[in-house]
Amino acid sequence: MTNILTSIAEELSNRLLRLDPETLERFADLDGKVVLIRLKDSSLKFYIRPFGGGFRMSHEWDKAPDVTLTGSAFAFAKLATSESDTDLFFKREILIEGDTALGRRFSHILKKLDIDWEEIASHYVGDVVAHQFGNIARDARQWTSDAAETLGK
Known part of the structure; x- marks a missing residue:
């Protein structure tokens, strides 16, 4: 079941991203990187691999991610709707492990999504x-x- 949900989420996400070519260009700069999104208090996790056409999602990956973002679904919703992510990271509502610059960059790319x-x-x-x-x-x-x-x- 997780594979089906992941595939649906990937397809919907990429369809939305294709409506904003500038965001796709920004994702192209992250090609080859792996971002792990982990929901706190849940077993849900998504490995996201950006490329110029959007990103690939999977719930498993055989290598260590470049960066891991861990938080509650509520914290990620706040990240998506707030102007600044500084408080979320400073207050540790969303934890970044690994390449913090990549984590912040990934977050900023999604915030700039303009459909x-x-x-x-x-x-x-x-x-x-x-x-x-x-x-x-x-x-x-x-x-x-x-x-x-x-x-x-």
């Missing part, structure tokens, strides 16, 4: 509706970020 959802949606529902959905999504993201920050205190 124009409104443009994509406008092809299906029109510009006005897509813009309204975009406003709702931005408000929801801000609320999620604020809630994550409040709950983290």
Whole structure:
């Protein structure tokens, strides 16, 4: 079952990444590196191997990763929605072992992911509706970020 979930997560992630060519270029610079994402209090872990077309994911890898990021699912959600990751690493909500520069770089690449959802949606529902959905999504993201920050205190 884990292989199926990993394959689905990889395919969905790479489809999203293809919508932002600049992020793909940044991942190309990490080709050959292995990032282990480990969820605290869980047996879930993902080995991520970036390359120019996105990244490969697996739940097993026969070599030591270049960097390991360990944290709760909540901490990784905060990482994805917060402007700065410094507090998460400083407060040890997410632990970095190994090549810390690679871990920070990987995190920053994902933070810079910029998909124009409104443009994509406008092809299906029109510009006005897509813009309204975009406003709702931005408000929801801000609320999620604020809630994550409040709950983290």
